[in-house]
Amino acid sequence: MDEVAARAGVSRTAASRVINNVPHVSAAKRAAVERAVRELGYVPNPTARALATRRAGSVVLAVSSEEPGLFADPFFAEVTVGVSSFLDRTDLELVLLLADTPRGKERLRRILSSHRTDGLMLMAVRGDDPLGRLAEETDLPVVFGGLPMTGTPRWYVDADNRGGARLAVEHLVRDGRRNLAMITGQVDLQAAVAREQGFREALLLTGLTPAGVAPGGFTQAGGEAAMERLLADRPDIDGVFAANDDMALGALRALRRHGRRVPEDVAVVGFDDLASALYADPPLTTVHQPVRALGLELARMLAAVIEGQDPSPLVLPTRLTVRESAPPVSG
Structure with missing residues (x-):
């Protein structure tokens, strides 16, 4: 020096x-x-710096997901890119931890208890997930990516899931669709619950009742199977809202197999607006949530807390991206 x-x-x-x-x-x-x-x-010298500053120089992004599921999901990839893009402006290093297994959770517990990190970002925390308890027990800063199922943490970044779902339903109703069904995500994730609430609220305001609701688990295969069940129960379905783009892509496959034209017979709207939505057949109308920005703001909030600030929770806006699967409403 x-x-x-x-x-x-x-x-x-x-x-x-x-x-x-x-x-x-x-x-x-x-x-x-x-x-x-x-x-x-x-x-x-990182060791010398840690001794001088009493900081580890790193933050952890812990995701409650198993490895194959995580790396197959472009949502988490976009979040990680957003986190990294902010940390590039700092001296903090990123540690990515998959905490779906008991071993992964124990590794995180050891990192937190030994203060080998300066703070924690938590993603995809489920209803009874031990990650939530670890967050409560540590004295390190913790920022949640998305609200947990129970309680409201001090610091979190989320998207307007309910509002986005309402946008999807309102668009389908304006297009004259009256028999609307929904493919829901994982029932133990708050984002999935909020999107279903938005779907039901929007239908209630228009005086309609759901033509069907089926779980799809946030996967393409789950969305395809859910669409099969919905068509078997209600062949007259003319509009579908899927709680993420992957499930919407699966629904498109099932509709095509049953000879249903999209959007002429059934309009389809997803949620996320990832790259796959643009290249779907037909291109997918979807609720855009700023996934990369969510990751960036997650890291920004944690860095602020580490520096002794007390930022307010942040809810990012959503908007509808209209494409061919549920085209613009004419007139």
């Missing part, structure tokens, strides 16, 4: 502030220190 300061022609304090990415350093001094760092090949 002394050599860097001498090469840059600044004080050791100024050099330390630049290297630790502390604000309120002049642009000229910052440029001089960064140039000296490059020229000298200076690399901070």
Whole structure:
């Protein structure tokens, strides 16, 4: 550090502030220190830094999902990209932990109890998930990605799931659809519950009753099987809202197999607006939630808490992206 300061022609304090990415350093001094760092090949010692700052220099993103499911789901990939994009602006390193198994949960417990991280981001916490109890027990900052099933945590980032579901139903009703069904997600996830609430609320306001509700587990195969059950019970279904895009893609396959034209016979709306929605056949009308922004704000909130701030919870807005599976309403 002394050599860097001498090469840059600044004080050791100024050099330390630049290297630790502390604000309120002049642009000229910052440029001089960064140039000296490059020229000298200076690399901070993480152990020494941890001892000096009493911080681990890392944060954990823990996801309650098994490995195959996680990496097959573009939603979590987008969240992780968002988290990483913010942490790139800081000195915090990201530790990704899959905590669906007892071993994964025990590993997280050890990390938290030994303070080998500065904070925790939790995703996909289910109703009876031990992750929620771990979050309550630790004295480290914890930010939730999405609300848990019970209680309201101090810090969380979520999307407007109920409002988004209402947008989907309102669009289908404006298009003249009257026999509307829903394919729901996992019943122990708050996002799935909120989207079903939004679906039912919107129908109630229009004086309609659901033509059917079937669980799809947030997977394409689950969505396809749910669509099969709905068609068997109510062949007159003319509109479907699926609680995520994967289930909507499965519904499209089932409808095609039964000779139902989309959108002429049955209109379909999903939720997420991931890349797969654009390349569906036909391209999928879906509720857009800012998934990458959710990850970014999750990391931003945790970094703020680590710095001693007390940010307010954040609910990100959703909007409808209209494509061919439920086209714009004419007139």
